[in-house]
Amino acid sequence: xxxxxxxxxxxxxxxxxxxxxxxxxxxxxxxxxxxxxxxxxxxxxxxxxxxxxxxxxxxxxxxxxxxxxxxxxxxxxxxxxxxxxxxxxxxxxxxxxxxxxxxxxxxxxxxxxxxxxxxxxxxxxxxxxxxxxxxxxxxxxxxxxxxxxxxxxxxxxxxxxxx
Amino acid sequence: xxxxxxxxxxxxxxxxxxxxxxxxxxxxxxxxxxxxxxxxxxxxxxxxxxxxxxxxxxxxxxxxxxxxxxxxxxxxxxxxxxxxxxxxxxxxxxxxxxxxxxxxxxxxxxxxxxxxxxxxxxxxxxxxxxxxxxxxxxxxxxxxxxxxxxxxxxxxxxxxxxxxxxxxxxxxxxxxxxxxxxxxxxxxxxxxxxxxxxxxxxxxxxxxxxxxxxxxxxxxxxxxxxxxxxxxxxxxxxxxxxxxxxxxxxxxxxxxxxxxxxxxxxxxxxxxxxxxxxxxxxxxxxxxxxxxxxxxxxxxxxxxxxxxxxxxxxxxxxxxxxxxxxxxxxxxxxxxxxxxxxxxxxxxxxxxxxxxxxxxxxxxxxxxxxxxxxxxxxxxxxxxxxxxxxxxxxxxxxxxxxxxxxxxxxxxxxxxxxxxxxxxxxxxxxxxxxxxxxxxxxxxxxxxxxxxxxxxxxxxxxxxxxxxxxxxxxxxxxxxxxxxxxxxxxxxxxxxxxxxxxxxxxxxxxxxxxxxxxxxxxxxxxxxxxxxxxxxxxxxxxxxxxxxxxxxxxxxxxxxxxxxxxxxxxxxxxxxxxxxxxxxxxxxxxxxxxxxxxxxxxxxxxxxxxxxxxxxxxxxxxxxxxxxxxxxxx
Numbered sequence: 054x055x056x057x058x059x060x061x062x063x064x065x066x067x068x069x070x071x072x073x074x075x076x077x078x079x080x081x082x083x084x085x086x087x088x089x090x091x092x093x094x095x096x097x098x099x100x101x102x103x104x105x106x107x108x109x110x111x112x113x114x115x116x117x118x119x120x121x122x123x124x125x126x127x128x129x130x131x132x133x134x135x136x137x138x139x140x141x142x143x144x145x146x147x148x149x150x151x152x153x154x155x156x157x158x159x160x161x162x163x164x165x166x167x168x169x170x171x172x173x174x175x176x177x178x179x180x181x182x183x184x185x186x187x188x189x190x191x192x193x194x195x196x197x198x199x200x201x202x203x204x205x206x207x208x209x210x211x212x213x214x215x216x
Numbered sequence: 217x218x219x220x221x222x223x224x225x226x227x228x229x230x231x232x233x234x235x236x237x238x239x240x241x242x243x244x245x246x247x248x249x250x251x252x253x254x255x256x257x258x259x260x261x262x263x264x265x266x267x268x269x270x271x272x273x274x275x276x277x278x279x280x281x282x283x284x285x286x287x288x289x290x291x292x293x294x295x296x297x298x299x300x301x302x303x304x305x306x307x308x309x310x311x312x313x314x315x316x317x318x319x320x321x322x323x324x325x326x327x328x329x330x331x332x333x334x335x336x337x338x339x340x341x342x343x344x345x346x347x348x349x350x351x352x353x354x355x356x357x358x359x360x361x362x363x364x365x366x367x368x369x370x371x372x373x374x375x376x377x378x379x380x381x382x383x384x385x386x387x388x389x390x391x392x393x394x395x396x397x398x399x400x401x402x403x404x405x406x407x408x409x410x411x412x413x414x415x416x417x418x419x420x421x422x423x424x425x426x427x428x429x430x431x432x433x434x435x436x437x438x439x440x441x442x443x444x445x446x447x448x449x450x451x452x453x454x455x456x457x458x459x460x461x462x463x464x465x466x467x468x469x470x471x472x473x474x475x476x477x478x479x480x481x482x483x484x485x486x487x488x489x490x491x492x493x494x495x496x497x498x499x500x501x502x503x504x505x506x507x508x509x510x511x512x513x514x515x516x517x518x519x520x521x522x523x524x525x526x527x528x529x530x531x532x533x534x535x536x537x538x539x540x541x542x543x544x545x546x547x548x549x550x551x552x553x554x555x556x557x558x559x560x561x562x563x564x565x566x567x568x569x570x571x572x573x574x575x576x577x578x579x580x581x582x583x584x585x586x587x588x589x590x591x592x593x594x595x596x597x598x599x600x601x602x603x604x605x606x607x608x609x610x611x612x613x614x615x616x617x618x619x620x621x622x623x624x625x626x627x628x629x630x631x632x633x634x635x636x637x638x639x640x641x642x643x644x645x646x647x648x649x650x651x652x653x654x655x656x657x658x659x660x661x662x663x664x665x666x667x668x669x670x671x672x673x674x675x676x677x678x679x680x681x682x683x684x685x686x687x688x689x690x691x692x693x694x695x696x697x698x699x700x701x702x703x704x705x706x707x708x709x710x711x712x713x714x715x716x717x718x719x720x721x722x723x724x725x726x727x728x729x730x731x732x733x734x735x736x737x738x739x740x741x742x743x744x745x746x747x748x749x750x751x752x753x754x755x756x757x758x759x760x761x762x763x764x765x766x767x768x769x770x771x772x773x774x775x776x777x778x779x780x781x782x783x784x785x786x787x788x789x790x791x792x793x794x795x796x797x798x799x800x801x802x803x804x805x806x807x808x809x810x811x812x813x814x815x816x817x818x819x820x821x822x823x824x825x826x827x828x829x830x831x832x833x834x835x836x837x838x839x840x841x842x843x844x845x846x847x848x849x850x
Binding site (some may be wrong): 058060061064065067068071072073075076077078083085114116118120122135174175176177195 | 331332333334335336338339340343346347350354365366369372373376380382383384385482535632644645767768769771772773775776777780850
């Protein structure tokens with residue numbers, strides 16, 4: 054039938070016209086642009102209290118992968134006040150190994166609070182560097198703003214290496 | 217002359233005949249065209265318009281410089297420095313790599329640049345993908361019901377609309393990268409076409425289609441097709457050589473070419489052109505091709521040899537000219553032969569290329585000889601330098617088989633707990649072995665008992681070697697020598713799917729289709745195979761995603777989960793194929809195993825594109841970007 058023959062030219066026409074319509078020759082139509090990122094550090098956060106975990110673990114990766122993963126349980130942060138888009142930093146430092154792992158959390162006053170579970174993404178570590186079964190570490194929760202990082206709370210922790 | 221008569225014939229064609237002839241020459245037939253369009257659609261799904269691997273910087277900066285009329289790298293338009301992996305410092309400047317691919321990308325770049333003047337780039341790329349899908353649907357409609365065309369057309373418009381509605385602008389200043397990716401996508405889409413064209417001539421259409429499906433879904437072809445690296449090109453080149461090798465040994469029935477010698481010359485021409493992309497591999501291809509072709513050719517008369525040699529030399533001209541301009545020596549490839557075993561091939565910038573292999577020994581010998589003879593010896597040594605290096609690499613690879621069989625095992629079978637596979641910083645290894653990347657290749661194990669049975673059943677060689685046997689020999693020999701060529705450098709921790717050995721995937725699929733048990737099983741139970749593959753992809757992917765979410769915390773673990781699943785399929789598959797039985801229940805079991813193995817490879821590719829290596833906001837198709845943004849498993 055006739056209309057079947059018209060399908061290909063029609064679709065090609067639609068595609069070409071749309072591409073040109075969004076192009077530089079036509080100024081009235083444009084694509085939705087990327088949402089602007091909210092990592093502005095503009096905002097304020099005061100922390101009331103932080104409940105830290107007591108132990109982090111280094112355990113061999115499953116399924117026979119060659120590496121090991123350091124996993125830190127989340128810390129529960131209770132806010133006193135939050136405005137704007139502050140950045141919360143949760144960090145583990147193991148001095149004896151010269152390791153520092155941290156994750157930044159870009160908060161939004163409209164969405165977060167009064168409590169927030171901060172996490173650290175699990176990190177791949179080289180097991181062959183680990184000689185002891187336990188390492189002392191320090192967990193820190195801080196707030197980053199335009200002037201720098203302000204430590205809100207910190208606590209010692211044991212990093213246990215499991216076989 | 218054959219070409220003159222062909223052009224006479226073409227001149228007499230009507231428009232419809234001309235279109236048909238074009239399809240025949242490029243794709244073989246309508247199914248070949250379907251394979252091409254379907255591949256384009258699949259590649260488009262996983263295409264990320266970002267630099268995936270640092271090696272791409274040398275290429276994309278190379279195209280940037282070339283588009284400004286420079287062969288040497290002039291400016292780090294992409295990335296922060298020109299000293300990227302693969303870029304080599306020569307006396308006159310820094311040299312990019314894969315010049316063949318760069319030159320081929322130039323027309324694509326010009327096209328993209330012109331498009332940015334009148335149309336939006338993102339909408340254009342979405343449109344091109346939609347049109348490829350439309351083409352696929354229309355071709356499918358000719359085979360089945362014409363109503364498919366109507367429904368498909370509406371669906372394509374709807375998909376196009378949805379994608380445009382959620383689209384974000386594409387950075388119009390990075391056209392060099394898109395052009396390079398488009399070239400690799402286009403060339404890679406010919407790999408399934410050639411796989412189909414080769415097998416449809418050797419075997420039934422049904423087997424050719426199932427094997428092509430295996431190549432597309434059962435190997436990481438889709439993953440590498442969208443990455444501006446040589447690997448996807450290599451797949452097409454080896455299949456092209458295999459195809460032309462076959463055609464040169466059978467009666468001519470095509471549209472354009474009227475003589476078998478032409479196909480033979482084409483095979484060598486392909487090798488010559490590939491030297492322009494990656495010379496060390498091309499040299500290996502040349503040797504393997506010559507070893508198989510010369511003793512088994514129908515006719516080795518001087519005229520045929522002259523044509524073949526002439527075309528080969530002609531195909532090397534761009535390679536020679538590029539080298540001459542860059543280094544001043546035609547045979548030194550832009551990317552110098554690495555000193556085998558040192559792993560220097562991937563290391564940037566250091567190699568100066570001034571060192572002559574075996575130079576010291578030679579100096580001692582030439583001192584004792586009369587001057588003209590000594591000069592001749594030096595000249596000979598220089599001319600055969602690439603050969604000497606290749607021989608040394610193969611020799612080293614052979615030694616590795618004895619000295620470090622574990623490395624070969626980790627490369628080919630089980631990657632897993634290879635401590636050596638970790639890089640220096642102790643980060644996780646993201647590298648599957650060959651078998652883990654394409655579990656379907658496990659069925660190749662049946663080749664050994666099949667060969668044994670065949671050898672016992674009677675005199676193997678009766679008359680002249682048949683065309684398909686020549687292709688089999690070429691495939692087997694190339695697989696073995698390629699493993700040897702790279703054995704001393706593998707495993708490397710971040711190869712994803714042993715990409716150095718990429719030609720083993722298409723050649724492996726070809727050999728699978730030639731294996732009697734796989735051939736018989738897929739010919740009978742192709743529906744079961746197709747359904748199992750589809751179910752594994754659609755449902756298996758979700759189950760695997762959930763398992764990754766619940767049981768893994770990082771990429772290294774997730775990769776090894778895929779590896780174990782692959783091996784868990786590959787091992788029974790290998791056992792089944794060794795049994796060599798394709799009747800009743802065993803045949804159905806085999807079809808299911810092949811289907812699961814094929815599907816698992818696709819699941820891995822999808823997960824890499826959507827989650828593991830999903831680079832933020834870089835998916836070419838907005839609908840894929842939306843899915844990738846929603847999926848967060850770690």
